[in-house]
Amino acid sequence: MDRKLAAIMSADVVGYSRLTALDEEGTIRALDRSRERIDRLVAQYAGRIFGLAGDGIMAEFSSAVQAVRCAIQIQREFSADEGDGDSSLKLRIGINLGDVIIAGDDLLGDGVNVAARLQSIAGSSAICISGPVRDQLGAKAEFRVRNMGKRVLKNIPTAIPVFQVDWSAGPGVSRVTGSPSTAPSGDSSGPPVIAILPFANLAGDEFWERLAVGLAADIIADLARYPNLAVISRQTMMAYKGCENDVVSIGRQLKADYVLEGNLQASGDQVRISVQLTDASNGASLWTARYHETVDNLFELQDAVTASVVNALGNCSGKLLKFRRDVLRRQKPASLQAYDCYLLGEEQLDLFTRASIAESIRFLSRAVQLDPKLARAWTGLGCAYSAGVCNGFSEDPASAVRLFEDCVEKALELDPQDLTARLGAAGFRALRGDLEGALDDHEMVLTSAPHDADTIAMLAGNMALVAGEPKHGCELARRAIRLNPSIPWYYGMLGRCCFVAGLYKECIAALNKAPPQSPATLLFTAMAAAMLNREGDAARFVARLDEPFPGFSAEAFIRGYPVTNPVALAAIRNGAERLRSRAAGES
Template identity: 30%
Template sequence: MERRLTAILISDIVGYTKLMEEDTEGTVAAWSDARDNVVEPQIESASGRLVKFMGDGFLAEFGTVQTALECAIAIQNGVESNSLNFRMAVHMGDIIDDGKDIYGEGINIASRLEGIAEPGGICISGDVYNQVRNRITAEYEDIGPQEVKNVAEPVQAYSVRFENLKKEQGAPAELKKKEKPSIAVLPFNNMSADPEQEYFSDGITEDIITALSHLRWLNVIARNSSFSYKGQSPDIRKVSEELNCRYVLEGSIQKAGARVRINAQLLEGESGNHIWAEKYDRNLEDIFELQDEITLSVLGAIEPSLRSAEIERSKRKPPDSLDAYDLCLRAISSMYSFNPSDNSKALDLFHKAIELEPDYAEALAYASWGYEQRFNRGWDQYSDDDIGSGADLALRAIRTGSEDPIVLVLSGFVLIMSSADVQLGLLTAKRALKINPNIGFVYTIGGTCLLYSGDDNIEAIKNLELSLSISPRDPTAFALYANLGLAYLENGDPIKAEEYCNKSIELYPSWDTGLQGIITVLVTNRKLEEAKLFLQRLVSVDKSFSIKRFEESTRIGNQSLKSKMVDALRQVGAPET
């Protein structure tokens, strides 16, 4: 007997029993015609193995899921004129082959999926979808997780719409929709002499897969597919091609006495180039606590690295091949400069992405933040009403029903900073913090919401420090340090406030909000002459800066903090108008 991973195609005829009762000879003739002239030739042409016919259906296996789905589509197209309707399903799973038949959980799952396929349709599992979505041109409808008897976890399912494939291929190109990136987490290698540590290596891998699956903008290759490489040292480029994933995370675990060393590295699939790597040395006391700690650390570290890699990838693509996702990525890269020109370019791109996909929650939320950057700094209007435009986009993002914490926290932030709906903004930001899987950016913006609204300064510090601990390389670290400094100032610790505000200036010497923050803290610490030097830099960066414009554009609810900043600006001689 042989145990292996294979691509399974299973099919049966809709209403076969009733058809046989009504017209036995006609049904048999139609089935024989489909079997002899379509099913067998197509499976043979695709180099598949026809395992068996099952009265009113068949079971076949293939070397790849792409071949299996292409064969299923070819068969459905081939029987279009037949009087019978077929349901089909494709799944990749573990099977046991005794030489005559195949058995196992993979067959059970495929059979369950086939049962929910529409007449004349095809249903595929999430594992299959992740590997074919960019390779086979079709419409894929998410029909949610499906319970399968004797299988512990529900199986994600998709319906494949292929009826108009030929027409679509011959038609002019339509507007491109977003294409999410994907990652495979390979089983971490157990480098210890103790084989009993294998469960710990597998546990770390499974926890990371689960944690990454909470990143709504990322597709994660399912465990069964990733674990098919267990015990191997595969070429990352081959893994990327076989699993159709853009990134691969791999690692190793080595135990020595009461200590454990965990190495992890993130690689680009197509080139095999390193994107990120980290080593963790820990005491092996509570093994489950350690698993949780490492999982959160890895997630917090690689999330911004993946974002940066995706932004760089989008910059390399020709302009005419950009989809909504790429447009959004390019726009995000222009957001962090915090200057009016780059901000306008970002908003142009965000609006193009929204034109392609009106309910693209991430584009809506980031675009709302783009408007916030403008109205909170008193820049020239991008629209007729930047405050209203920002608030409207934030509300649209919320109304999509997205549970992406980045979407929620940005939308909440804009509603707070625009004063459009502070209560809803706070509730939305707190929801983002509650469901945040461990994204530093969410902790940063969420903590800032708590600070600027005046809601809870202690919780603001807690979340900002949490962001600092898990994601020190986040591209918004300069904002994190500045806001953490102001939070400590509000908390009565101006010494620590100065320390953090100085770090913000080191990272971004010309950021207006950072300069306003360091001026406020230095005046509080009676360092007036030093604060005046930073005022000179502020007015050279923003030549139209004035206290009046600052008061009008800074719409924060934390009046204690705002009054400290206005008073400090007056003490160093900032222009009133």
């Protein structure tokens, strides 16, 4: 077989399946135009396209430098389209330099496979390159490169060094950098930032895998209760599950001051947990501990780890000397089986589909049946009922809303500091006419968790739809996205806030990244398009909504949320009326 050394560029469209589900014809037109542009740029930089599959493109270059320059120009041109209707697509790109097998016009082998895997881990509008490509750039390239550490790629036997190209930077000296935007915060005026990596499971069992990840997530939730500490959210940290990066690289990527890592090993009825807290600026170990207990005492171990982290941070960081040690601890689960049902329910809730919401309700109902005092399970169950109603999945919306209220009341009875339940209760206060009381709840939530992205995103929706200033809701949603840019439902909240605030173009841009299967996404996108006089776009989204969700409407969303803010009620009903009038005009 003939072989050669080549720089391989792999590119695909971010969220292509979601985009086609929302607007198949528009997305295909945009893809066709995008391929024409990529063809032109690849040829301009002396490359050749050798593979097309679905929304993906494979190209080869004789020069790694030219491959990177081509990728940068592609991202710059595509970024200029952002928000421009169906022309706006985002790409993720991976580039590798390696030995490839020549098979006619095609290229095969690990050199190609690594490029494809690099593309798969690149974020939206990002360019990831391998170590050999970075070596070739030397002083020739004009753009900054950020070290992402070693990453384990699917079906690649060894971890490889990965770098990300900062294509937004202007010409200058190329160097590996932890630029100001990616370095640990080092800002003494702000709160210290801690990242908790998913705990490694050394037991090899799926049950203990859930438990290991769940314990780390619970420590995140416990630490998020301290207002003088910023904690990187669970969804962001899940991307680092199994990552072999050193903690300094992880801290730089997440702008974290501290990183907590650990592992769990179970044998019979014995559990061992090892944890280490590290200074992300220099890799120095600040505190390590090993715990050995029976399975029955697993949650006492979790509390001990949380308390030790708080104490260690308080001792090593002057900005935490006033850390509140009297924060109310959450009730420990009384049953390991109930906790496992809770974790399974939360996993299903994150998927936001009709089937997953039903499964979430089933698991979480079982959790509270097994452990009626597990407040977080009551909160999750309430959220599942709410998600079912707001997304048109519930067969009996009125009963689901009542169950949602019962769940948040029970959660708050068990845990008055449960901020998610507090936001749900604020909605019901507003529904009974107590808008001032709802605003007081909002203020309490923001004061209690000013740096928790999940809480801020939920609060944003409440500000716009329940009680408050819609533009403040937009600001909060944007803040949540800055803290954690990879969570689709944050963009759904931003889209709703922007619609109520009259920011229709930004509404559509945000909803393009929201859960595509949500009828609320389709409804608000259609209404925003109608407000912008984009009749064709509005009609397409209404058709997408009517087919799987024939009973879903603006009024159904208002009842299910429930929407009580007078400004939001007027905006949503005006948008729905605009849709109806345009549909009547066409008929």
